[in-house]
Amino acid sequence: MALTVTAVPGLGEIAEGDDLAALIAARVETAAGDVLVVAHKVVSKAEGAVVRLGDVVVTPRAERIAARQGRDPRHVQVILDQSAALVRETDRVLICRTHHGFVCANAGVDASNAARPDDLIVLPADPDASARRLRAALPGRPAVLVTDSFGRAWRQGQVDVAIGCAGLAPTDDWRGRRDAMGRELQATWIGVADQVAAAADLVRGKDSREPAVLVRGLERYVTADDGPGAQALLRPPGEDLFL
């Protein structure tokens, strides 16, 4: 088996209301069985998932955290607004569980690559729905992943993961199947969508403005229906050992 991973030429600066699918389709041919991976920042911008600092009303809780961390209280407020729970607080970062259920630094709120200096980009409200809409609008109806870069417990460096998914099996469950010797594969449950997100990130530089990446060769994981989405990648909080 083999796959190819190719960066789509840059989409240019994205503003609210821009037609991402049309911009992508003008730059790359997509076909059934392909996987189109898009960094969430352009999805957020196109959907208007952007908060202007001047519009933020700061609560006392955000003031207290901001004082401890030496940050702008409005920025901290936006992080709290995006969070269902704070998982850890250090002197520099907040590890949050977002309303979608993703555990990540600062609830995915980020200033870099925002169009205006006082804008913060937040995660799309429903990244699975964003992926489904893009899939439906792209020629050939390729699978679509919406991704973000997350840090990990225990390991240095960030890796891209799927926060939205349409038409790709998010995981491949081999538990109960047997190895080549006939023994049960006990713990083999592959995080397919996250591995595709990671592969896609390798072909773009962080400042290269190439948010879209085309992955070919994964037809066996591409499904006719949109499937359960990236929500299926979330460990239920009650079963999680590190929440």
Add this chain to the structure above:
Amino acid sequence: MALTVTAVPGLGEIAEGDDLAALIAARVETAAGDVLVVAHKVVSKAEGAVVRLGDVVVTPRAERIAARQGRDPRHVQVILDQSAALVRETDRVLICRTHHGFVCANAGVDASNAARPDDLIVLPADPDASARRLRAALPGRPAVLVTDSFGRAWRQGQVDVAIGCAGLAPTDDWRGRRDAMGRELQATWIGVADQVAAAADLVRGKDSREPAVLVRGLERYVTADDGPGAQALLRPPGEDLFL
């Protein structure tokens, strides 16, 4: 930018003392700038990193854990022998920090794909050294990753990560660099080697006996020297929020 990821035809059953580099070189052409990714199981087998259950001396601690988990005490003992610390214990699994510093389920000890029914495969004693030896022995001196499949906190499914690395920058640090708008990229520190490991896993099935994968197109991350290895991917325990 683009990359291609191709499974190397299966190496056959590996036994202690087998020359992995020769087996790989007989099946694929490697060149400078390529990255050759190898699942640790064949490295462990070739190096004799295999424990026979009949040779295990069980301690009372392993007996107690095995009783709680309903497992073979000898299997638990092997896990403890491979561990510097237990991070979490559930009724089914032990999350361990291995002597190398990797945090993973059951210290990487696994029975599936072992050659004999009473063998357990353990991680290589020094996976970075394993990667360096393979690199030195492969034509063209490609970068080499040794990988394993790890579960993650918070997310379902396992992803392959680098446990050994030679000649590939394990991370790419963009902190302090600027985005396209000139703002500092605050939290951008890419886990390159882990993303390559994840990409490689997408082209092999878990029972397909294709432990080796060739990745082309990552020349910018391939280095003349062997570099710091996968140890550079470990967050120092004192800085980790989830240990």
